[in-house]
Amino acid sequence: MAEPQIIWFRNDLRLADQAAVRAAAAAGPVIAVYVLDDETPGKWRIGAAQRWWLHYSLVALAADLKKMGGALVLRRGRPAAELAAVAKAANATAVHALHHYEPWAVTEEAAVAKVLDLTLHDGAYLAPPGTTKSGSGTPYRIFTPFWNALQHAMPPGDPEPAPMIRFAKPPKSDDLDDWKLLAADPDWSGGFDVWTPGEAGAHAALDTFADVAADYEHGRNYPAKPLTSRLSPHLHHGEISPAQVWAAISGRGEGPVSYRREIGWRDFAINIVQQFPRLGDEPNRPQFADFPFRDDPKGLRAWQRGRTGYPIVDAGMRQLWTTGWMHNRVRMIVASFLTKHLLIDWRHGERWFWDCLVDADYGNNSLGWQWIMGSGVDSSPFNRIFTPVGQSEKFDGGGAYIREWVPELAKLPDDAIHAPWDASPMALKAAGVDLGKTYPHPIVDHAKARARALAAYAETKG
Numbered sequence: 016m017a018e019p020q021i022i023w024f025r026n027d028l029r030l031a032d033q034a035a036v037r038a039a040a041a042a043g044p045v046i047a048v049y050v051l052d053d054e055t056p057g058k059w060r061i062g063a064a065q066r067w068w069l070h071y072s073l074v075a076l077a078a079d080l081k082k083m084g085g086a087l088v089l090r091r092g093r094p095a096a097e098l099a100a101v102a103k104a105a106n107a108t109a110v111h112a113l114h115h116y117e118p119w120a121v122t123e124e125a126a127v128a129k130v131l132d133l134t135l136h137d138g139a140y141l142a143p144p145g146t147t148k149s150g151s152g153t154p155y156r157i158f159t160p161f162w163n164a165l166q167h168a169m170p171p172g173d174p175e176p177a178p179m180i181r182f183a184k185p186p187k188s189d190d191l192d193d194w195k196l197l198a199a200d201p202d203w204s205g206g207f208d209v210w211t212p213g214e215a216g217a218h219a220a221l222d223t224f225a226d227v228a229a230d231y232e233h234g235r236n237y238p239a240k241p242l243t244s245r246l247s248p249h250l251h252h253g254e255i256s257p258a259q260v261w262a263a264i265s266g267r268g269e270g271p272v273s274y275r276r277e278i279g280w281r282d283f284a285i286n287i288v289q290q291f292p293r294l295g296d297e298p299n300r301p302q303f304a305d306f307p308f309r310d311d312p313k314g315l316r317a318w319q320r321g322r323t324g325y326p327i328v329d330a331g332m333r334q335l336w337t338t339g340w341m342h343n344r345v346r347m348i349v350a351s352f353l354t355k356h357l358l359i360d361w362r363h364g365e366r367w368f369w370d371c372l373v374d375a376d377y378g379n380n381s382l383g384w385q386w387i388m389g390s391g392v393d394s395s396p397f398n399r400i401f402t403p404v405g406q407s408e409k410f411d412g413g414g415a416y417i418r419e420w421v422p423e424l425a426k427l428p429d430d431a432i433h434a435p436w437d438a439s440p441m442a443l444k445a446a447g448v449d450l451g452k453t454y455p456h457p458i459v460d461h462a463k464a465r466a467r468a469l470a471a472y473a474e475t476k477g
């Protein structure tokens with residue numbers, strides 16, 4: 016009889032189009048394992064909002080395996096030690112997993128390969144990171160040429176259905192509740208019921224998006240419109256593969272073309288992580304290493320809590336806190352505000368996102384912050400400073416997004432909601448807004464903050 020095959024699930028919590036599942040199922044009876052590793056990643060251990068997601072995603076995966084007659088074995092600790100213990104108990108040596116590229120993931124792959132017969136498979140990205148190279152064989156550091164080259168390797172292979180699986184007798188498992196993944200303090204999860212973690216939830220989200228994908232190109236920048244896919248937490252946890260998304264959103268005009276390009280950014284980010292494993296900790300451009308950031312705990316707190324006095328910034332930060340997600344346009348606005356208006360180190364913002372986002376992703380998050388800061392290899396120049404009011408008027412003209420997330424301003428007319436400090440006392444009174452009491456005054460003046468940021472930048476340039 017064939018030896019039991021271990022599937023080491025990581026951020027690839029699905030059964031369909033999952034090469035490790037397919038290979039293990041083809042080779043013998045299967046033992047499905049997830050190991051919660053809070054040690055190897057150090058400060059990049061899974062953040063609080065994501066722990067909520069992980070809990071429910073593991074519940075969903077375990078239920079799917081149960082329907083097929085199997086079980087999910089849960090272990091906590093270093094994967095090499097835990098998988099070795101599982102293998103010993105099950106008389107197994109072969110482990111199948113998808114390849115992941117965060118520095119701690121690479122470390123653990125090497126450690127597992129030392130003690131077991133580990134086979135790594137592709138499938139977490141459109142193309143294996145490191146394979147999209149220029150004519151001279153070097154990896155790209157700029158998105159557009161990267162994307163042009165990646166498209167030559169597209170489409171990805173046709174997505175495969177979940178295989179038939181035969182299961183081996185599973186060894187002892189932890190009890191998921193003992194991991195206390197839901198025990199964030201404060202408990203945010205009340206606002207997280209907009210999400211359905213798990214493979215079925217991912218496909219439901221994809222189906223919903225497929226109906227409006229044609230409108231993506233013109234609608235994707237408007238935070239009040241539900242015209243982006245909201246697939247980021249599903250993609251991050253691997254509940255759906257990029258190849259499945261690509262196949263579902265192919266050939267429907269301009270919307271899908273720009274949508275596939277966004278999925279390409281995800282591949283780009285991990286390619287940059289491969290080249291700069293410390294992307295989350297160090298600026299790509301050395302000139303930013305000594306940037307004169309301000310130490311401003313009060314400002315940071317106001318930003319985190321959505322109390323800056325700039326309605327579009329506060330709306331975004333409150334959407335993040337309540338739902339674990341923020342629209343991309345608003346992520347850019349709030350990141351620019353923190354790093355340029357408040358001159359606070361981008362790593363403080365990155366950490367807050369890491370803890371609050373259900374889609375927190377080392378590559379995408381670090382790339383996004385360095386892009387806004389201007390310190391990335393491919394990034395917006397530092398002196399491109401978003402004007403919060405201008406952005407708000409342009410992308411939330413009727414103020415629907417602000418009204419949803421900053422309800423104390425909801426009754427202000429459209430022409431006053433973006434900058435309440437400029438509204439007439441009559442308009443404020445009629446809307447029940449008492450600046451400084453019901454809603455804060457702006458914590459910085461835009462023009463002064465802009466000048467201060469540009470002066471700081473000039474200092475860095477020497």
Ligand SMILES: Cc1cc2nc3c(=O)[nH]c(=O)nc-3n(C[C@H](O)[C@H](O)[C@H](O)COP(=O)(O)OP(=O)(O)OC[C@H]3O[C@@H](n4cnc5c(N)ncnc54)[C@H](O)[C@@H]3O)c2cc1C
Nearest residue numbers: 243244245246247277278280281343374375376379380383
């Ligand atoms: C400061 C900052 C931090 C960010 N942090 C994260 C993060 O931690 N995790 C994360 O997944 N995305 C992050 N992004 C990128 C982007 O904001 C989100 O991927 C997007 O808002 C998710 O919503 P969606 O699924 O509806 O996106 P869609 O517009 O529907 O895009 C589809 C998918 O493409 C990928 N994608 C889209 N935009 C980007 C991008 N700029 N970079 C990389 N991948 C992208 C995502 O996987 C996304 O789900 C960040 C952006 C900024 C500016």
